[in-house]
Amino acid sequence: MYLTQYTDYALRVLIYTAANQDKLVNIGSIAEAYGISKSHLMKVVTALVKAGFLEGVRGKGGGLRLGKPAEEIRIGAVVRELEPFQMVECMGVNGNCILTPSCRLTGIVNGALQRFLQHLDGYTLADLMNQPLREKLAEPPK
Numbered sequence: 598m599y600l601t602q603y604t605d606y607a608l609r610v611l612i613y614t615a616a617n618q619d620k621l622v623n624i625g626s627i628a629e630a631y632g633i634s635k636s637h638l639m640k641v642v643t644a645l646v647k648a649g650f651l652e653g654v655r656g657k658g659g660g661l662r663l664g665k666p667a668e669e670i671r672i673g674a675v676v677r678e679l680e681p682f683q684m685v686e687c688m689g690v691n692g693n694c695i696l697t698p699s700c701r702l703t704g705i706v707n708g709a710l711q712r713f714l715q716h717l718d719g720y721t722l723a724d725l726m727n728q729p730l731r732e733k734l735a736e737p738p739k
């Protein structure tokens with residue numbers, strides 16, 4: 598199973614935000630911490646806000662914070678929201694394989710995908726956090 602860079606960045610944004618849960622963070626700080634371009638993160642953050650994983654606070658002194666407690670953000674839910682999951686052509690919207698009417702591969706691959714997501718559902722953002730990670734990603738007090 599391979600997660601796209603987009604989902605990888607989304608998980609990193611959530612981890613960074615959780616590590617700084619007592620303050621608002623901004624895209625520039627996240628980009629600097631991970632060495633990722635701000636423009637890439639803008640798209641990721643927009644999707645995370647739209648899905649309710651992050652909350653954007655506008656105005657002077659604004660920034661980002663978790664949209665719900667880290668204990669309520671399931672990793673499987675984040676991955677489901679952001680990944681396209683077209684593992685084989687016939688799983689896509691415009692699948693055009695001649696084998697589709699009689700092929701059993703789709704069911705097998707879909708079953709594996711469901712087990713993968715079920716495993717991820719067993720973990721929350723809070724499960725990813727530990728003290729060394731918090732210390733590494735913590736922004737200095739303002």
